[in-house]
Amino acid sequence: MQIAAAAGERAATQRDTATCFHCGQPVGQDGRRGLHIAGEARAFCCGGCEAAAHAIAGAGLDAYYRLREHATGRPAREAPGPEAFAAYEDPALQAAFVVTDADGCREAALLLEGIRCSACVWLNEQVLSRLPGVAGVSINYATRRARVRWDPSRLRLSDILAAVARIGYRAAPYDRALADAAYQRERRSALWRVFVAGLGMMQVMMYAVPAYVAGAEGGLPLDVETLMRWASLALTVPVVAYSAQPFFLGAWRDLKARRAGMDVPVALGVAVAFAASVWATLRADGEVYFDSVTMFVFLLLSGRYLEFEARHRAGEALAHLGRIVPAQAARLRRFPGPVETEDVAVSALRPGDFVLVRPGERVPADGVVAAGEGAVDESLLTGESRPVAKRAGSGAVGGSLNASSPLVVRVERVGADTTVAAIVRLVERALTERHRLVEVADRYAHVFVLAVLVLAAATAAAWLALAPGRALWIAVSVLVVTCPCALSLATPAALAVATGELARRGIIVTRGHAIETLARATDVVFDKTGTLTEGELRVVATVALGALPLERCRAVALALEAASEHPVARALARHGAGGQGTVAAVCSVSHPGRGIEGEVEGVRYRIGTHAFCAGLAGPGGGDTPPRHAASTFVYLVAADAWLARFELDDTLKPGAAALVRRLGEMGKRVHLLSGDAEGPVRAIADGLGIVAMRAQADPAAKQAYVAGLQRAGATVAMIGDGVNDAPVLAQADVSVALGTGAELAQARADAVLVSGDPRALGQAFELARAALRVIRQNLAWATVYNLAALPAAAAGLVTPWMAGIGMSGSSVAVVLNALRLRRRDRPGEQED
Amino acid sequence: MDVLFLLIPLSVVLVFAIGAVFWFALRSGQFDDLEGPGFTVLLDDDAPGGTDDR
Missing domain, CATH: 2.30.170 (Ribosomal Protein L24e; Chain: T;)
Structure with a gap:
């Protein structure tokens, strides 16, 4: 109608x-x-x-x-052209809300004003996506947020803003402060609605009780009862007209969109009961249900409010992350030089600035430690609870907490380029993606609502024939008690909590399906040994082969490798740090892949592979069998003699063995693929107890390997470094990349492990399983509840207020069950 | 019983009055943080702000 x-x-x-x-x-x-x-x-x-x-x-x-459903807002008399938005072309201003991705495209987060209905969303999407140069548009109706990707060589941001203005809307850069203000407004109005309903409910109940009590003894005097009814009506009007507004608006929106949403049965129930009661009051005859109506609205609103808060709290981990970067920084006027700082806004920092970070302060932007030595707590970013040691040259991540002594940090990346900004963006993207499971649940819920409406009508008809006096409230009970809110909340609540919790542990879920697929994975493939090892060579043994003392050998080796950035050189530098600077090499020449030749104090030396060294010193070098095949051997020779042999080894990450064991216990098969030589890969696989391994695999071979597993029916989770091997990661059902800093933004993986710590990866798998378990529990509970409540309500055993409790209770139970995923043993809890 | 004809309308007025009071409390932000004030009584007023990073 x-x-x-x-x-x-x-x-x-x-x-x-x-x-x-x-x-x-x-x-x-x-x-x-x-x-x-x-x-x-x-x-x-x-x-x-x-x-x-x-x-x-x-x-x-x-x-x-x-x-469209509403007349459009009246646009400005003259639509502003691009020149009106020229100010937004300022790169400094854009830095706050525009990011440039790997392909050179830019992406802006905008807040659209004037969006009133889904047709507005459609219109804006159409108009923007038809602009030449726009690569993608997505608008979230609920949050009014728009993400626009465009090619800066063909289009300017001001053209986009002008295009939106031309059709009568306004696009402003998305600002977290605006979003916070919106949350605060929403919360206040929700609380006010709950309070109005609560107050009305209590007082209406006061008027209803005398009638109940006196009913047994012949009833109240008619004039008193009429007075009570009118008083109840006066108090129920604000409850229905104001507090219950969200239900009516929601139902109206659903009906316009020709679908049966959650609010339809609720709104229908409230409206029918209220209208019947008003009619009875006016005629001074029949039953009134004001107490049921107010109580029902109050309980539903309370449930919604709790759910709203719980959802907000689940998303808070993310919001908190966005806010950990301080607003102010102490910039050094000169560096190096006397310590003289000025307080500046973090947004005013530029790469190349030097900032002083005192103990207890947070690093304002990504950078490199220029002076000072100390420990920094990165737990909020990586989930690693122990402070990480920093000295000059170490990277410092914006948002990490300086735990010990003052540090001077040279700023390298600011604003949207920082690690924190990238993390927040990735998680937001994951949260806005509609999950397949959620869509399935929603579809079921729609069918279910239609069934409820039909059933309520049938129940009403049946009771009208049996006992007309009870038909109305029984029909209302059926409408209310069976509303499938819990069913549609079950999945999104659990996924939101799990995403937030994973982010807290240093695992950033970037795609909606990642959690479900991680839980379902049957095979875990480690792509590259670097995912399980430190990726850093270490000198495990030094053997003197000639007359030269070991100390002297180390000093010479160090001198030769001093200028090199090769992993071997770095390992030797760490190993022989004590002997640094005692001698210096001249005319050292690097032969890539073989070694370095140079002169130290007039003597010519070579350091490198066996063959390279034999070229100078002749055959020799001893034939001691390698300790095991995983080691890399580096020799040091002079023109006439073999001097020393260094054995270098890649070390396993702490927790790698435990991770593999845990995955085994979860019933997942573990594979190791690597492009490295057979020996080292086998040694690592053996060390970890991995049976399935393949060495010397190029990307195509890796992809074929994964595809082979999938053909055999496996669900494959791939752990890689995310940047270089995108096709392999894309082949897998779900991929986890290990990445930090700038790499994060480009990661194509479904999840990113910020800390690179295998233990966090194990937790991710466990949490994903727990989330899936919670989703199943929730769905089972919601189904059982609805199936049990329906016959009871239809049989007239449930009054409307009991139905209200039942429905709110079932929704709250679902949300609380999801919140169980936030466990106590999480790291980094000392904060806040 | 006649007093009821005074008391019941009075109670309705009272409910609206209480509602108005709550509305002002809500508008002035008294319900914006329901957890924080509970902790402030446990903290010294002169606590150094060193660990507060905001």
């Missing part, structure tokens, strides 16, 4: 030429006519509306006028 009325109204609007076709306001003296849209001449109130309509129709988007 309502739909028919709305259609009629719309037809009337189109016929009536006295109102503006675009904004619906009356067309005044300066009204304009003449623009033909959908074959008819349309009237407009002003040039602004005409221009907006012209822009919309000109783009072939006049379907908008059929789809």
